[in-house]
Amino acid sequence: MRIWAVANQKGGVGKTTTVVTLGGLLAEQGHRVLLVDLDPHGSLTSWFGLDPDRLAHSVFDLFQHQGKVPEGLPAQLVTDTGCEGLSLLPASTALATLERKMVGVEGMGLIISRALAQLWDDFDYVLLDNTPSLGVLMVNALAAAQHLIVPVQTEFLALKGLERMLHTLEMIVRSQKNQLAYTIVPTLYDKRTQASVGSLNQLRKMYPNDLWRFMIPVDTRFRDASQMGRVPSQLDPDTQGVRAYRRLLQDLTEGTVSWADN
Structure with missing residues (x-):
């Protein structure tokens, strides 16, 4: 199992689009893929037609057992997306209450790691979609991940969010004494604008x-795909955005991602 976290402490930079598009492309290659929604807003969950306000069971259930993950619970929470090879562990808005409820509970930063350990033989890839705020959910994602993908909108205010994200990563890595490789991905790029x-x-x-070494362009077909509850590559496999993500996936799997190397 390969685990990738997609995170940035700024919203609106393409985190969910990155998770869905990469996940869909991996599934098309025949991989068994699990998408995990760790954002109380539930954008990833909503993408596939589920309502985060009405879900009876979600990833929130994993955090209700005093730092432990009951055997079999993660598998019970996995939901079908309607896309072959692509599964979802959905979010509910109740995740927003975690910080208040989990104060003082030991082991809360490793819940997702423990849950994925139970699913290790069931999936080839796991992609974690994160909340833009620093807290127990992001700590869980970074603790579980083997690689971090940081989408950054190509506009100047987003650069400050990137600085905060990398500072957060540095703090968490220092506390866990475990290095985590990361790739910064420029998104929403429009070559027509200065x-x-x-x-x-x-x-x-x-x-x-x-x-x-490349960038993800602005592409309205991503919005169309989210409105239809479809994986972008299913809706239009040759759109410029999908082609860019296909190239990103190839670089991530081959380990040739750095702009400086080219």
């Missing part, structure tokens, strides 16, 4: 060794 072009150049100067 803001996008300038931001991309700034990213290349600041993070040459960790920046993906």
